[in-house]
Structures are given as structure tokens and as C-alpha cells.
Amino acid sequence: LMPLGEWGLVDWVKKSGGRMPAGVTGPGDDGAVLPWKQEADLVVTTDLVAEGTHFFADADPVEVGAFAAAVNLSDLAAMGAQPRGMVAACGAPETVPDEWFQGIAKGLWRALQPFDCPLVGGDMKTAPARIVTGTAFGAVPHGMALLRSGAKPGDVIVATGRFGGPGAALRALEAGRVSRQEMMRVVFDVQPRIEMGIAFRDTGAHAAVDTSDGLARALALIGQGSGLAVEVDLEAVPLHPMVEQEGLRDDPEGLLGVLAAGGEYELLAAVAEDALQEVLAAADDSGVPLSRVGVLRPGSGVHGTLRGDRVDLGRLGWRHR
Amino acid sequence: LMPLGEWGLVDWVKKSGGRMPAGVTGPGDDGAVLPWKQEADLVVTTDLVAEGTHFFADADPVEVGAFAAAVNLSDLAAMGAQPRGMVAACGAPETVPDEWFQGIAKGLWRALQPFDCPLVGGDMKTAPARIVTGTAFGAVPHGMALLRSGAKPGDVIVATGRFGGPGAALRALEAGRVSRQEMMRVVFDVQPRIEMGIAFRDTGAHAAVDTSDGLARALALIGQGSGLAVEVDLEAVPLHPMVEQEGLRDDPEGLLGVLAAGGEYELLAAVAEDALQEVLAAADDSGVPLSRVGVLRPGSGVHGTLRGDRVDLGRLGWRHR
Numbered sequence: 045l046m047p048l049g050e051w052g053l054v055d056w057v058k059k060s061g062g063r064m065p066a067g068v069t070g071p072g073d074d075g076a077v078l079p080w081k082q083e084a085d086l087v088v089t090t091d092l093v094a095e096g097t098h099f100f101a102d103a104d105p106v107e108v109g110a111f112a113a114a115v116n117l118s119d120l121a122a123m124g125a126q127p128r129g130m131v132a133a134c135g136a137p138e139t140v141p142d143e144w145f146q147g148i149a150k151g152l153w154r155a156l157q158p159f160d161c162p163l164v165g166g167d168m169k170t171a172p173a174r175i176v177t178g179t180a181f182g183a184v185p186h187g188m189a190l191l192r193s194g195a196k197p198g199d200v201i202v203a204t205g206r207f208g209g210p211g212a213a214l215r216a217l218e219a220g221r222v223s224r225q226e227m228m229r230v231v232f233d234v235q236p237r238i239e240m241g242i243a244f245r246d247t248g249a250h251a252a253v254d255t256s257d258g259l260a261r262a263l264a265l266i267g268q269g270s271g272l273a274v275e276v277d278l279e280a281v282p283l284h285p286m287v288e289q290e291g292l293r294d295d296p297e298g299l300l301g302v303l304a305a306g307g308e309y310e311l312l313a314a315v316a317e318d319a320l321q322e323v324l325a326a327a328d329d330s331g332v333p334l335s336r337v338g339v340l341r342p343g344s345g346v347h348g349t350l351r352g353d354r355v356d357l358g359r360l361g362w363r364h365r
Numbered sequence: 366l367m368p369l370g371e372w373g374l375v376d377w378v379k380k381s382g383g384r385m386p387a388g389v390t391g392p393g394d395d396g397a398v399l400p401w402k403q404e405a406d407l408v409v410t411t412d413l414v415a416e417g418t419h420f421f422a423d424a425d426p427v428e429v430g431a432f433a434a435a436v437n438l439s440d441l442a443a444m445g446a447q448p449r450g451m452v453a454a455c456g457a458p459e460t461v462p463d464e465w466f467q468g469i470a471k472g473l474w475r476a477l478q479p480f481d482c483p484l485v486g487g488d489m490k491t492a493p494a495r496i497v498t499g500t501a502f503g504a505v506p507h508g509m510a511l512l513r514s515g516a517k518p519g520d521v522i523v524a525t526g527r528f529g530g531p532g533a534a535l536r537a538l539e540a541g542r543v544s545r546q547e548m549m550r551v552v553f554d555v556q557p558r559i560e561m562g563i564a565f566r567d568t569g570a571h572a573a574v575d576t577s578d579g580l581a582r583a584l585a586l587i588g589q590g591s592g593l594a595v596e597v598d599l600e601a602v603p604l605h606p607m608v609e610q611e612g613l614r615d616d617p618e619g620l621l622g623v624l625a626a627g628g629e630y631e632l633l634a635a636v637a638e639d640a641l642q643e644v645l646a647a648a649d650d651s652g653v654p655l656s657r658v659g660v661l662r663p664g665s666g667v668h669g670t671l672r673g674d675r676v677d678l679g680r681l682g683w684r685h686r
Contacts, residue, residue: 069510069512072513073444073512073513073574073590074410074440074441074443074444074513074573074574074575075408075409075410075440075441075443075444075446075503075510076408076409076410077406077407077408077444077505077510077512078406078407078408078409079406079407079507080401080404080405080406080407081404081507083401083402084401085398085399085400085401086398086399086400086401086407086449086502087396087397087398087399088396088397088399088450088452088485088486088500088502089395089396089397089452089486090452090453090454090486090487090488090498090500091454091488092454092455092456092488092489092490092492092496092498093490094456094490094491094492094493095492095493096491096492096493097456097490097491097492098490119395119396120395120396122395122396123394123395123396123398125396128407129409131409131410131411131500132411133411133412133413133498133500134413135413135415135418135496164409165409165410165411166411167411167412167413167498169413169414169415169418169419170415170417170418171413171415171416171417171418171494171496172415172416172417172493172494173492173493173494175413175456175492175496175498177411177413177454177488177498177500179409179411179452179454179498179500181407181409181502182396183401184398186400186402189390189396189398191390191394191398192393192394192395252395253394253395254395269394
């Protein structure tokens with residue numbers, strides 16, 4: 045573990061208001077130390093974002109850092125965990141100036157601060173390309189983590205936010221209708237649903253998952269994880285304005301394509317019918333759009349209805365790396 | 366967090382005897398979940414290893430994975446922490462077959478198993494080059510983590526293992542005296558000193574650090590961290606056989622060069638004179654070579670004696686990434 049101080053960032057952190065919670069030993073030693081005195085399970089997740097795959101070499105490092113933090117927080121949210129800290133390892137070619145690393149750290153803090161989640165350490169290395177690996181850890185009351193398994197027949201599937209934005213933005217870029225910058229603004233616009241993850245957990249949701257690999261894939265994970273079939277009403281899935289802009293609402297194939305593309309970092313949860321009102325009220329309190337998109341039934345597979353047609357969502361592709 | 370199952374590795378893990386401790390939810394969900402029911406502080410560390418910087422593109426991925434795990438465990442050792450789990454994020458170009466990722470996971474497990482430390486999750490992404498980021502976490506009784514600060518005037522500095530191997534091996538490679546494979550065997554030979562880290566902690570060592578960035582740098586970290594001067598007897602520093610082989614024992618400049626090169630992943634600890642016997646006995650029990658290499662004094666700076674000459678070790682270079 046390289047001290048962030050070696051990046052000249054301990055100073056930056058102080059100046060920016062980024063602050064370590066009391067009792068936390070952050071950057072500057074071989075490891076970070078966090079008091080963990082309550083009876084809470086530890087939830088850990090790691091995500092790698094790489095030049096060429098997730099961002100362009102000339103992307104603003106602050107945006108890249110914020111994205112790297114947000115996608116990790118989204119995984120914690122899907123587990124119903126309260127973020128407690130994050131570490132990040134960054135690599136870049138020798139020709140990349142230290143300011144790039146500083147930008148990454150600034151972006152990480154920007155995304156972490158709203159959740160009182162400190163950047164407790166990191167690593168910085170010469171690498172053949174720009175990459176950032178974030179690892180976030182959070183706490184959840186013992187035995188209460190939300191898994192993909194546990195959904196029950198009759199559970200309603202609810203989804204936060206809106207879908208299809210990143211897929212539609214990529215399509216628009218390829219057709220020359222938006223700039224790279226406009227596309228990346230949609231891709232980088234990740235709002236970790238921490239509050240809703242905790243609300244799902246506290247209202248007794250049976251299962252949850254994040255939709256980073258696409259809505260279809262996320263539905264399949266809950267269905268397979270719980271040994272159930274998923275029926276989804278595709279017309280009830282709220283769409284990102286970019287989907288409308290691309291005219292995809294009236295193009296079933298195109299719509300399914302952007303829904304399969306992923307990149308939304310929203311949450312799906314399986315909720316018992318009689319807990320639904322409480323969950324909707326929690327979403328309302330948080331100002332998070334929450335939609336009822338489907339239901340779980342005995343059986344297997346993921347099917348949707350779109351304009352009266354029955355669609356097999358299991359056939360939608362999914363890149364595993 | 367991508368389930369390792371998507372790498373086809375959950376099966377591999379089962380076949381290899383890699384096993385999750387009871388109560389741990391490992392790969393296959395948005396995050397790993399570990400029960401953390403004792404009053405133990407959480408210690409977290411992250412390290413990135415990259416093609417070109419740490420290994421050649423054609424390196425055996427099993428060796429690369431084992432190295433990535435070992436360097437993280439070494440940081441936990443330096444904190445006096447008991448390893449509890451690890452996650453790893455791997456990137457490689459699309460042309461790299463899945464077998465490379467499987468080799469990485471196999472290597473990670475190989476290094477983790479001796480410490481009963483499970484690989485609880487990971488991520489796998491397309492990236493412009495081969496990289497592995499490991500993040501390890503461990504437990505330490507509340508308030509007992511070994512930091513760089515805390516050493517006291519009169520403390521003895523002890524060091525595990527032998528020094529100069531990686532630096533001498535690189536020198537030998539550059540001169541054509543060893544093959545890339547022979548050099549990498551020395552570099553990849555990392556033995557995480559977990560048992561000694563815990564022994565340092567339990568015998569009341571005042572400070573500890575790992576020597577990954579070189580002996581000189583590690584001595585400086587303890588000195589600066591504790592506000593003290595370091596006096597080191599360079600002739601008491603045990604040397605790797607490769608250093609002898611390169612004829613560096615009788616070449617003070619060359620010797621200082623390989624000692625500054627780093628890559629040893631050994632531990633330094635600051636121990637009170639009256640705790641020294643207990644520490645040496647613990648090392649003896651563990652079969653770990655432990656040497657008395659220096660002492661801490663009021664003041665600042667890091668100086669060594671070599672053949673009667675006083676050497677300023679503060680001047681030795683140190684690459685910060």
C-alpha cells in the first residue's frame with residue numbers, strides 16, 4: 045500500500061475537506077485500519093475500470109475517479125451495506141503526469157463524500173495503460189446482507205432509476221449524433237443507490253442485485269439465484285431520455301438492444317407484495333424513482349411482454365468481461 | 366463484482382480444495398460477505414501488479430497470481446494482521462484467453478491457502494494490458510495494529526529474511542548472466558511473514574513496515590514515522606545468495622544499489638531491547654531468519670556503516686510508482 049501522501053494527496057485531501065472518520069488510520073502506512081467494533085458483517089466488492097473499455101485516454105481523470113468509486117458503491121448498495129471505506133489502485137504509463145493520479149483521487153473523494161465513506165488508501169504504479177481498481181467495503185447487520193437468492197414466488201420486482209441511457213448514448217455516438225463527451229456524460233452519471241439498498245434491507249426485501257451488466261442479466265441473476273421464473277413488463281421499465289431521443293421507444297429490437305447493453309448501475313429488488321407500500325414510501329422519501337417492473341413465478345427463464353409480444357430475454361447477449 | 370463463477374472458477378476452486386470458511390458468502394453476488402463478529406479492527410491493503418512493470422507478458426499466470434496475493438499478504442503482515450480474505454480484479458486484452466484468468470485465480474489461491482485466507486471475489490475486465498489488483502483484508506485486536514510510528518529511542522531494528530535478491534537478479538539479467546526466468550524466480554519468491562507480523566504485535570513491537578520499496582526506504586519510513594534517526598549496520602544485513610553470486614559483497618556502491626532496489630517483501634520491526642529475546646525466540650519457532658540490523662536514536666536521517674565508512678542512506682533513490 046503506497047501512502048497517498050506520496051502522491052502529494054494527503055495535503056489535497058485536507059484542502060478538499062476529504063476527511064478520515066475518527067479512529068481510522070488512513071493513507072501513510074502498509075494498510076489502512078478501521079475500527080470495527082459493532083457486530084456487523086463485512087461486505088467487500090472490487091471493480092476494475094480501464095482505458096479503452098470504460099473511458100477514453102483523454103477523459104477527465106476526476107470523472108474517471110468518480111465513476112470508479114460510484115460503481116463500487118453501487119455493488120455495496122445492492123448488498124444493503126453501509127459504505128465504510130474504499131481503497132483504489134491506479135496505473136498509468138510513465139508519460140502520464142502525476143496530475144492524472146491526483147485527478148483520480150479527487151474524483152474518488154467526490155463520489156465517496158456524500159456517503160461519508162473515506163478513501164483510506166491506495167496504490168499507484170507504472171502500467172502499460174490507464175486503469176483504476178476500486179475496492180469498497182461496507183457494513184451490514186449480521187446475516188442481513190441482500191443476496192441474489194432468497195426471492196419468493198409472487199414477489200414483485202422493483203427497479204430504481206431509468207434504463208437504456210448508456211446503450212442509447214453509445215448508439216448515438218456510433219451514428220455521429222452525439223460527441224464522445226456527451227456520451228461519456230451519460231455513462232459516467234452513476235448515482236449509487238445506497239439509501240435505497242439499506243431501505244430494501246430494512247423493509248425485508250428478499251433479494252437484490254445491481255444492473256451494471258444490463259437489466260436482462262440482472263433479472264436473470266435474481267431468477268436463477270432464487271430458482272424462479274421472471275416475468276417483466278417491458279413497457280413498465282422507465283427509460284432514459286436518451287432512449288426517447290434515439291427514437292427507440294417505437295423500435296422493439298433497438299429498445300431490447302439498449303436494455304441489454306447495461307451500464308445503468310441501478311438496483312433491482314424482489315419485494316413481497318405486502319411490503320411494497322413501505323418500499324415505495326422509502327423511495328419517495330429518498331427522491332429516488334422506483335418502478336414496479338416484474339414479478340417472480342415458479343419456474344425458470346426470463347420473459348418480457350412488449351406491445352403484446354412475448355420476448356425471451358434470456359437470449360439477450362451479455363459480455364462476461 | 367463479477368462472480369468468479371463467470372470465469373468458470375467456482376468449479377475450479379472446488380476442485381482445487383480452495384474453500385470458503387464457514388459463514389462466508391464468496392463469489393457469485395454483488396459483494397462478498399464475511400461475518401465480523403469479534404471486536405477486531407479491519408486492516409485493508411491494495412496492490413497493483415502490471416505487465417511490463419512487475420512481470421513479462423509471457424509469465425506463467427499462476428506465478429503472477431501467487432505474487433499478487435503474496436505482496437498484499439506482506440502488507441497485512443507488516444500491520445500485525447491476521448488475513449481474513451482477498452478480492453482480486455484482473456484485466457487483459459481480448460486476445461488473452463480465459464485460461465490466463467484461471468491461472469491468475471489458481472495462483473492467488475496457491476498463495477492464500479497456507480494462511481487460511483479465502484479468495485472471496487473478483488472482477489475480470491477487458492483492458493489494454495495484463496494487470497492484477499489484489500486487495501487483502503485482515504483482522505487485528507482493536508488498537509493493536511503495528512504502524513510506522515511508535516518506535517522509541519534505543520529500540521532495536523530487526524529484519525526478517527535476506528536482502529538484495531531482486532536487485533541483484535535484475536543486474537544479472539541486464540548483464541546476460543541469468544535468464545528472464547531465473548530472474549523472475551527470485552522476484553516472485555515472496556514469503557509473506559504473517560506469523561512474524563503477529564509475533565511482533567503480540568510481543569509488543571513498537572512499529573513495523575514491509576520492505577517492498579527497499580531496505581533504505583523502509584528504514585526511513587520507520588525513522589520518519591517515529592521522529593527518530595536510524596543507524597544501520599550494513600554488514601549485519603543478511604544478503605541473498607544472488608548478491609554473493611554477483612560479487613557485490615565486496616563492491617560497496619553495487620551493494621547499496623541492490624539494497625535500494627527493493628522488491629524483498631520482508632518485515633522490519635522496532636523492538637525494545639528487553640523484548641528482543643522473546644522476538645528472536647518467536648522467529649526461531651517459525652523458522653524465519655531474523656537479524657538485528659540497526660538501532661533508533663534521537664534525531665533524524667538514515668545512516669549506515671559499511672567497512673568503517675559512514676553512508677547516508679537517505680540519498681538512495683526511490684521510485685514512487
